[in-house]
Amino acid sequence: MIGYILALISSILCAIYCRYSETLKISVIAKLLWQFIIAIPLLIILFNGIDIQSIISISIYGWIKIFLLGSIVSLGGYGFWNLCIKHESALKNGILDYLEAIFSLVISIILFIAFPNLIQIIGFMLIMLSIYSIRWIK
């Protein structure tokens, strides 16, 4: 149950982030840099510190995953996303993000060989349909 509530809070915060980020007319790099600089100490506080010994013992495979998250996801995702906001509104960007959910689901299915059942697919299609419909009312 806590997992569902956390995912919902994360979704709401993401929406607030999108809307607020759109109002700040600052360069993408400066914006990203500043938010990452703020995030590191805050996350250390939220997670009650970091185990330095664990960092030393990270395998090469672990470092590759961290590097992928740091480079492709953080820079690619947030960088392109913020560039998109410069050209489109946050809402339209949010609509484009339904693609993100589909890509994410497909990649996850391939990686984890975890196929959703029929009802889950119908539910997911309804979510995507509603997100896509937003374009027609704006």
Added chain:
Amino acid sequence: MRTLVGDTIKKGIIYGILGALTFSLITPIGKLALVDLDASIILSLRFIIAIILLLLIGYIKKEKIILSRKDIIPLTILGSIFTLDTYTYWLALEQLDIVSFLSIFWTFPLFILLIDILYGKVEQIYRSLFIILVGFIGVILTLI
């Protein structure tokens, strides 16, 4: 003028698709990383790598990264929202299966619409509420 506007929208859509493609990797790679790594370590190191790469890009592009005083407070608020979002995102990812997590998290465009309704930016309120309702029925179906 029309061409300029069209080009801007096209660019926006291309950046949006690229952002969607790259950002969509966060959930599967994140879930894989959580198998043998702690969320606090993943996130801290990930952001340190991102900061180094951003500084490099900023240096190459000769982009101004020093902020003016008036930008510091709004960016600190944005950074704090981002941090809380990231924190709850990873805690939820640790606890839920991928499909349930994705179906709840990706409702955020519906919350953006809800914010717009609350701020009076949407004219077709009933249609908007219907769309939000359909989206959340979808969420319930994926969680059954």
